[in-house]
Amino acid sequence: MIKRMFSVAAHWDDEAKVFYSESDIIGLHIEAKTIDEFESVMMDVAPGLVIANHMSKAELASAAPEDLIPAILWQRPTDKAA
Incomplete structure (x- = not known):
């Protein structure tokens, strides 16, 4: 079964x-000066990295489309105002 839930914290x-x-x-390594820039990069690259690095060709070919959409739990920082 394909892992569908991933987490990202800033x-x-x-x-x-x-x-x-x-x-x-x-493969997800982000450094950004602002939280908005961080979030933009994350939304841009994270889904592609999930597909590239966490799903095999066999899984991609045989999985139902709804099983290919990852859930990415995004946690904004709490130790600094965003």
Whole structure:
């Protein structure tokens, strides 16, 4: 069965002055100066990375279309105002 739920959290690095990602999506590494930029990048690349890195060709060929749509739980940072 295809894993359908993934998580992404943004954390603030006070030294580098960027938001960075923590995620179970293989290949997702985001650093952004604003939370809006972070969110834009995440929405742009995360679904493609799920398909590329978490689904085999056999799963893509045999799965029902509704099983191919991942749920990405997005957690805005709580340690710095977004």
